[in-house]
Amino acid sequence: MFNLLIKELRLAAHPNLYIFTFLGVLVIVPAYPYGMVFLFGCLGPYITFMYGRETQDIYYTALLPVKKSDVVKAKMLLVVLAQMTQLAISLPFAFLRVGVLPQGNPAGIEANVAFYGFGLIIYAVFNWIFLTTFFKTAYKVGKAFLSAIIPATLLVLAMEVVVHFPRFTWLDSIEPADLLRQLPLLLFGMVVYAAAMYSAYKISVKRFEAVDL
Structure with missing residues (x-):
């Protein structure tokens, strides 16, 4: 499995996947809708899968001495690795902006605990729909x-808008008490992401097994 993942990183991953992964640094930009970071985290895998379609990567990988389930697993691990790396890259910049830009983010949600909780949910929704739909045919990427x-974008918009309502301003805060209050949302996001990826894997494998390459 490790060798198959290395193959994904070296041969299957489009260069834009790495570029979009490093865009986690955008959380340091003043007055910027940070939800765009998560949309870039969805766009990178899409471009990679589209690139794989044009290069017939799925067909090539299936010709290797691996199971079809391993093909699905490798693709999913590539997506997870890219998204988790994007979040990891953004973290030091999220801490840095607290000192550099203490006035907060007037354009939307602050890069705080709630932000990462929402992000994991956005990723989960996108990944589940994208992967299970793609592996119906292993071809129709668009x-x-x-x-x-579409649902991922709507969730980003909801995240950016909800913090402007007086009742939910604590979701936009970086005060220690409010960060603690946001922690359940982060934990919920982690559970949702893990459950979505597990479910997407099971469904995708079942659908891909029925695909005649």
């Missing part, structure tokens, strides 16, 4: 992307 990016 349809899978459109089906997944």
